[in-house]
Amino acid sequence: MKTLLNAPLDARTQLLSTARMRGWEPLVWLLAFALPLLVPGHALIVNEVAIVALFAVSLDLVLGYTGIVSLGHAAFLGLGAYASALFAKHVMPDPVVGLLFGTFCATLLGAACSLTILRGTDLTRLMVTLGMALILMELANKLDWLTGGSDGLQGVMMGPVLGRFEFDLYGQTAAWYSLTVLLVLFVLARRWVNSPWGATLMAVRDNPLRAMAIGIPVHNRLAVVYTVAAALAGAAGALMAQTTGFASLDVFALERSADVMLMLVIGGVGWLYGGVVGAVVFKLMHDVIAGITPQYWTFWIGLFLVVLVMVGRERLIRPWLWFGHSADHKGGAQ
Amino acid sequence: MNTAATNTPVVLKAQGLVKQFGGITATDNVNLELRLGARHALIGPNGAGKTTLINLFTGVLPPTSGRIELLGQDISQLAPHLRVRRGLVRTFQINQLFASMTPLQTLAMVVSQQRGLGGRWWSKLGQDQAVVERCEALLELFRLTEVMHQRTEHLAYGKRRLLEMAIALACEPKVLLLDEPVAGVPAGEREELLQTVAALPAEVSVLLIEHDMDLVFEFADRITVLVNGGVLTEGTPEAIAADPQVKAVYLGHGEEVAHG
Amino acid sequence: MLTILFDGIAYGMLLFILAVGLSVTMGLMNFINLAHGAFAMAGGYLTVVLMQRFEVPFLLCLPLAFVATALLGAVLERTLYRHMYNKPHLDQVLFSIGLAFMSVASVDYWMGSQQQIMQLPDGLRGRTELWTGEFFELGMGHYRLFIIAVCAALTVGLQFVLAKTRFGSRLRASVDDARVAAGLGIRVNLIFAATFAVGSGLAGLGGALGAEVLGLDPTFPLKFMVYFLIVVAVGGTSSITGPLWAALLLGIADVAGKYYMPKLGSFIVYSLMIAILIWRPQGLFVRKGGR
Numbered sequence: 001m002k003t004l005l006n007a008p009l010d011a012r013t014q015l016l017s018t019a020r021m022r023g024w025e026p027l028v029w030l031l032a033f034a035l036p037l038l039v040p041g042h043a044l045i046v047n048e049v050a051i052v053a054l055f056a057v058s059l060d061l062v063l064g065y066t067g068i069v070s071l072g073h074a075a076f077l078g079l080g081a082y083a084s085a086l087f088a089k090h091v092m093p094d095p096v097v098g099l100l101f102g103t104f105c106a107t108l109l110g111a112a113c114s115l116t117i118l119r120g121t122d123l124t125r126l127m128v129t130l131g132m133a134l135i136l137m138e139l140a141n142k143l144d145w146l147t148g149g150s151d152g153l154q155g156v157m158m159g160p161v162l163g164r165f166e167f168d169l170y171g172q173t174a175a176w177y178s179l180t181v182l183l184v185l186f187v188l189a190r191r192w193v194n195s196p197w198g199a200t201l202m203a204v205r206d207n208p209l210r211a212m213a214i215g216i217p218v219h220n221r222l223a224v225v226y227t228v229a230a231a232l233a234g235a236a237g238a239l240m241a242q243t244t245g246f247a248s249l250d251v252f253a254l255e256r257s258a259d260v261m262l263m264l265v266i267g268g269v270g271w272l273y274g275g276v277v278g279a280v281v282f283k284l285m286h287d288v289i290a291g292i293t294p295q296y297w298t299f300w301i302g303l304f305l306v307v308l309v310m311v312g313r314e315r316l317i318r319p320w321l322w323f324g325h326s327a328d329h330k331g332g333a334q
Numbered sequence: 335m336n337t338a339a340t341n342t343p344v345v346l347k348a349q350g351l352v353k354q355f356g357g358i359t360a361t362d363n364v365n366l367e368l369r370l371g372a373r374h375a376l377i378g379p380n381g382a383g384k385t386t387l388i389n390l391f392t393g394v395l396p397p398t399s400g401r402i403e404l405l406g407q408d409i410s411q412l413a414p415h416l417r418v419r420r421g422l423v424r425t426f427q428i429n430q431l432f433a434s435m436t437p438l439q440t441l442a443m444v445v446s447q448q449r450g451l452g453g454r455w456w457s458k459l460g461q462d463q464a465v466v467e468r469c470e471a472l473l474e475l476f477r478l479t480e481v482m483h484q485r486t487e488h489l490a491y492g493k494r495r496l497l498e499m500a501i502a503l504a505c506e507p508k509v510l511l512l513d514e515p516v517a518g519v520p521a522g523e524r525e526e527l528l529q530t531v532a533a534l535p536a537e538v539s540v541l542l543i544e545h546d547m548d549l550v551f552e553f554a555d556r557i558t559v560l561v562n563g564g565v566l567t568e569g570t571p572e573a574i575a576a577d578p579q580v581k582a583v584y585l586g587h588g589e590e591v592a593h594g
Numbered sequence: 595m596l597t598i599l600f601d602g603i604a605y606g607m608l609l610f611i612l613a614v615g616l617s618v619t620m621g622l623m624n625f626i627n628l629a630h631g632a633f634a635m636a637g638g639y640l641t642v643v644l645m646q647r648f649e650v651p652f653l654l655c656l657p658l659a660f661v662a663t664a665l666l667g668a669v670l671e672r673t674l675y676r677h678m679y680n681k682p683h684l685d686q687v688l689f690s691i692g693l694a695f696m697s698v699a700s701v702d703y704w705m706g707s708q709q710q711i712m713q714l715p716d717g718l719r720g721r722t723e724l725w726t727g728e729f730f731e732l733g734m735g736h737y738r739l740f741i742i743a744v745c746a747a748l749t750v751g752l753q754f755v756l757a758k759t760r761f762g763s764r765l766r767a768s769v770d771d772a773r774v775a776a777g778l779g780i781r782v783n784l785i786f787a788a789t790f791a792v793g794s795g796l797a798g799l800g801g802a803l804g805a806e807v808l809g810l811d812p813t814f815p816l817k818f819m820v821y822f823l824i825v826v827a828v829g830g831t832s833s834i835t836g837p838l839w840a841a842l843l844l845g846i847a848d849v850a851g852k853y854y855m856p857k858l859g860s861f862i863v864y865s866l867m868i869a870i871l872i873w874r875p876q877g878l879f880v881r882k883g884g885r
Contacts, residue, residue, distance in 0.1 A: 011438055011470050014483055015460025069684050116868060120875030122683040123626055127827040128871050134820060135864045142857055191456060196446035199459050203432050203443055210430035213392065214444050214505055215418035254816060258691050265688060270434075299699030305692025309685045310677060 029183060036175040044171035049283050050178040051239045056263045056275030057186060058232035063261070064270030065193060066225050067205040068117055071126055072133030074256040075113075076106040076230040080237025081247040082140060082147060085156045088242065093159035095167075095177065099238045106234020107227060114223035114230075130254070137252035152248030156241060167243070174243035181239060185232055190272055192228075201225060255298075262305060342369040344403075345539045346391065346422070346509050351400035353383075353390055353563075360386045362564035364400070368509065368541050375542045375550045378560035379583060384543045385427065387560070388511050392424050393417050404509065421508030425501075427517055427543075429494045433487040437478045437497050440486065441469045444504040468504075476500040476530060492523045499530065510534070512542045516549065528553070551575070559583070597734075598850050604738035606845025607745035608807065610838050612800035612818070613825040614752065615793020621769045621831030622789055623679050628690035630797055630822055631815030632697035637663045637798025638805040638814070639701060642710045652715045656744075656802055663798025668791035675790065676783075694815045702812040710810040741803055748796070752834055765789060769832065821848075824867045 032050075036043040059073050084102030092098070116128045140147045147153055160166045165173045192198055203211040204221050212218050241247045250256065259282070267278025285304075290297045346368040353361035360383045368374050376384050389395040391402060393414035402410045404422055412420075432440050442459055445468045451457070460466060473479045476496040481489055486497065499515060515531065516524045528549065534540065544550050550557065550571070557574045559566040561583055567574070574580055616630040637659035644650040644658065678689055718737045756762040767775040768785050776782045801810070808818065821844065829840030844863065851862040 011442075011473075011482065012460050012463070012466045014436075014438060015442055015466065016458055063684070069687055071687070116872050120871060123620065123823070123827055124871050124875045126626065126683075126687070127823050128868055130820060130823070131864045131868045131871075135861060135868075138858075138861045138864065142861070191458075194458055195456060196443065196451045196454050196459050199435075199439065199443035200447060202435060203440075206432040206434055207430055210426070210432065210501075212414050213394075213418065213424060213426075213430070214501060215415045215447060217413075217415050258695075261688065265684075269684075296699045296703055298695045299703075302692040302695030302697075302699065305688050306674070306696070309681070309689040309692070310674070 033176065033179055036172045040170050040172060043175040045283070047171050047175040047178045047243050049279050050175065050182045051236050051243070052260070052263070052283070053276045053279035054178075054182045054185060054239070055233055055236040056260050056267070056279050057182075057189060057272055058229045058236065058275075059260050060264055060269060060272055060275045061189065061193075061225055061229040061232070063264060064272075064274065065198075065201050065205055066222055068129075068222070068226070069122055069126055070117075070129040071254065071257050071261075072129035072131065073229070073233055073260065074252050074254075075129075075133040075136045076110055076233035077237040077240070077256065078133070078136055078140070078247075078251040079109055080106040080234030081241040081251050082153060082237075083234070084238035085153045085241040085247040086146070088156050088158055089153075093157055094163075095158050095161045095242050098158075098242060099181065099235060102238030102241070103231050103235045106237065107231040110227040110230020110234075111223070114226040117226060118219045118222055130257075133252050133254070133257065137249055140249055140252065147247075150249055152246055153241075154246045156245045156247070158242050158245070171243070178239045178243060181235060185235060186272065186276075189228075189232070193272065259301075262301065265308065342371070343406075344368065345370050345372075345405055346541070347401075347403040348387070348391070349401040349403070351387070351390060351402065352398045353386055353395060354398045360563050361390060361397075362562065364560075364563075364565055366558055366565065366568075368539050369556075370539055371536045372539045372556060373542070373554050374540065374556045374558065375544055375554035376558050376560060377544060377547075377550060378566070381562075382560040383563040384560055385513060386563075388424055388513055388543065391511060392422065418505060421506070422511070423502045423505045423507035423509070424511040425498050425513055425515055427513040429491075429498050431486045431494060431497060431501075434485060436483050436485055437473065437489070437493075437500070438469060438482040440497065441472055441500060441504050442466070444501055445469055445472075448504060448506055472500050472504055475503075477526065492519055495519050495523075495527065496530075499527065503534075507538060510538055510540045512540060512544075514543050514545065516544075516546060524549070598853055599846060600734055601738060602846030602849040603842060604735075604741045604845070605807065605849055606842035607742055607749070608800060608804045609821055609825055609845055610841035611745045611748055612797050612804065613822040613841060614834055614837055615790075615796045616822050617826045617829060617831050617834065617837040618765075618769075618789055619793050620826055622765070622772075623786055625675070625679060626683055626686045626690065627675075628687060628819055628823075629693035629697065629815065630690075630794075631817075631819045632694055633663050633667060633794040633797040634801030634804070634818070635697065635701060635810070635812075635814040636666060636801065638801035638810045639705060639710065640798070641802040641805065642712065642810065645713060652713075652718075656799060659802035660795040660799040663801075664791040664795030666798075667794025668787055670794075671787050671790040676786075679786075694819070698812050698815055705812070707812050710805065712806040712810070714806055737806060741807070744803065748799075749834075749838060756834065761785075761788070824863070828867060828870050 032046070035046050055073075055077055058076075059070070062068050062070050062073065080102040083105040084098040087098045087101045088095075091101075113129075113132055116132075117125050120128070141149055144150070158167055161173060161177050165177070167173045193201065200211065200216045201221055203214075203216060204218050208218050211221075237251065240251070263278030263282040264274055265278070266281050267274035267276065286297065289300050293300070344367045346366075348364050348366045351361055351364040351366075352359070362383075364387060366387075376387070378384055386395065390397050393409070393412060397410065400410070401408060404417065404420055407420075409417055409420070409422075435443070439459070442465060445465050446454075446459065446462070449462075449465060451462060451465065470479075473482050476499065478493060478496055478500060481493055486494065489497065495515070495518070499512075502510060502512075512531070516527055519527060524546075531540070531542075532553065542550075542553065544553075554571055556568070557571055558568040559574065559580055566579060566583065567577055569577070612634050613630075615633075616627060619625055619627055619630075640662055641652070641655040641659050644655050645652060650658070674693075678686055681689075714737055718740050720736050722734050722736065722739075756766065764775070764780045765785055767778070767780060768782050772782050801814070808814075824844055825837050825841045828844070829837030847866060848860070848863050851858065851860075855862065
């Protein structure tokens with residue numbers, strides 16, 4: 001006898017609902033793709049936001065889905081940027097191949113680094129991730145014959161995307177290119193976290209002790225997620241270098257990692273769209289505040305962070321509860 | 335059911351198990367055999383090392399010396415999650431649950447993992463009908479159906495305790511280690527939980543840590559008494575109840591050992 | 595080579611004084627405070643202002659820097675930090691980064707972004723050359739000697755307080771287990787406030803002492819935060835000798851690295867840190883069970 005006939009939603013529907021696409025989603029994406037057409041003067045901004053959104057989504061995989069606080073995620077962004085910039089300069093200027101190359105390099109680094117974040121306390125992980133970013137920055141600085149040092153790597157000329165779409169001055173091609181990459185990777189990531197594999201990830205985030213006690217290979221999960229997140233960040237970095245035409249040292253800076261963390265917190269950790277929402281809101285905030293006080297924008301960001309945390313991150317955005325979003329908890333429920 | 339017969343296979347064995355923390359010997363040369371289908375209780379005063387023993391069995395703690403065998407195979411060096419894959423599953427005395435997931439999601443995740451679907455990243459959780467049906471069955475068995483869509487962190491304590499057990503069963507254990515399963519559960523709800531434990535299939539062998547002597551004598555067909563990390567004695571409930579050594583250990587703890 | 599060692603020790607002791615407050619706070623309140631460098635910066639700038647605008651002698655500025663920053667720390671602890679103790683580490687990181695950003699921007703606004711020059715008193719300038727031989731050569735800058743002396747005295751004092759006084763034993767009890775300590779009647783809140791204040795004060799003193807050696811500009815908190823964190827991560831949070839050794843190690847490694855292999859710069863320090871943390875995630879000098 002099935003008692004479930006009385007339940008409001010049967011089990012299968014409920015489980016699948018978190019993965020199903022909401023009605024508004026295609027609309028949002030369509031709007032995003034229409035923007036470079038509707039407001040061509042702002043296409044470069046659309047491009048910038050798309051890239052940063054991809055970076056934020058990649059950090060969400062680390063922060064929101066495994067709970068690792070990383071202050072060095074910019075390491076992968078930077079490596080992707082420099083790798084693809086160098087690729088375009090010295091090997092071939094095809095954007096898509098360069099994108100794949102940059103992503104690949106970041107993936108390798110991510111896999112190597114993933115071994116370092118498996119053990120240790122929060123502080124240890126913080127330090128190790130931060131250290132990685134700093135090392136890369138030092139390397140990029142010292143190997144100036146290759147990277148241009150503190151001047152940055154300039155004059156990166158890109159060929160047409162897929163052999164057909166030239167990068168134009170308005171940035172429309174750039175915007176569509178970045179949006180496409182963002183969409184593809186976003187959909188893949190979404191599919192992934194809603195799979196049975198992804199569910200074990202959430203278990204690891206909520207309670208690694210119990211996760212291990214039900215047979216989930218915790219270290220394996222952490223390592224894989226970290227590597228994938230590195231790959232996505234590398235892709236964002238590659239897009240950045242390709243669409244702006246240069247790569248510079250500040251791509252590795254602490255401020256970069258802190259900014260993206262803030263974006264994610266604004267948008268909401270643990271539901272993937274948080275990165276996108278946060279990137280948009282952050283960009284708006286930045287332009288508004290920087291328009292008023294260009295020099296001291298860090299002060300207002302700092303103030304915002306302090307107030308945000310004191311008020312409580314959960315109270316910032318409410319309506320996204322039905323996505324079954326973030327756990328800001330450490331350890332298990334009792 | 336009398337499983338003291340020596341021809342019943344041993345499913346879990348500890349041989350000369352020792353665990354030392356610096357100068358403290360938490361587990362002192364423990365020998366224990368759990369037989370197929372057993373309902374074996376592990377009792378002893380606080381600090382006797384019962385939970386440490388469970389941690390040694392599951393691999394959370396590495397032994398200082400000694401050997402552990404599961405289903406005849408040496409697992410002393412095996413990683414914890416691999417022991418679970420071989421059928422050794424435990425519950426926790428303090429609930430260890432997944433706060434942001436609902437009971438349904440939790441069980442779906444565990445069952446998928448158990449059925450080997452945990453490695454699939456391209457399908458959706460809930461797509462496999464067999465998985466869903468197993469979840470529904472478990473939810474019904476543990477009377478969690480009404481709350482299956484609530485986030486675990488919002489569940490009442492009694493329901494959480496049931497979920498704790500449900501998770502362990504979803505792992506399809508061959509050997510089940512229960513660490514004080516009714517701890518903190520109000521007296522009225524203990525029966526509910528106990529009936530579920532009693533209804534476990536005969537092929538599942540259970541080692542139960544418990545303080546509640548009523549429960550122990552109702553449930554167990556064999557009892558091991560642990561004191562100061564070492565095995566004091568082992569035997570049938572009747573033998574343990576009559577043992578003067580055991581009475582001496584419990585005297586002063588306000589516990590009555592002799593029960594019919 | 596001995597000069598390098600000497601300079602490295604001076605640098606290391608300075609780092610220790612700067613970072614010890616962070617280490618104790620981390621161990622006591624389990625709080626990751628990335629704004630710790632801001633207190634150091636405050637002490638440094640206060641000293642500069644006192645010396646340049648009010649012509650206060652350098653040696654008097656040092657204790658003043660300590661007291662003023664300690665007060666600042668106490669106030670901030672009671673008003674802001676106190677609410678953050680039980681929040682997840684991510685929140686603490688965000689909060690303290692926010693404070694750090696605010697402090698950096700504020701100082702930039704009020705004092706300008708240029709490097710501040712510290713005018714040392716004549717007695718502390720100069721250098722003594724010892725043993726200029728073929729293999730052993732030791733040149734001791736007087737100021738660095740002063741730094742070592744002051745920091746060594748402070749270290750001994752700290753160790754004494756920790757080991758021999760009632761406050762010290764209460765502090766150690768609270769670090770081990772705050773709940774049990776509170777149950778024993780120890781005023782844990784007071785201990786938190788006092789410790790945070792002293793830790794911040796020491797950072798301020800370190801900032802004042804170190805301005806000449808490390809440089810002082812608005813980016814100080816962010817620039818040196820990494821070094822403080824290295825000291826804490828490698829040295830552990832369950833003692834003060836751990837961070838001491840870690841700081842010395844870091845100081846010597848950094849100075850030696852920059853001298854012998856300038857091309858690699860700080861690369862060595864970061865790699866060393868990562869290697870150590872992978873090998874011993876709980877820190878190099880921590881006894882088992884440390885946090």
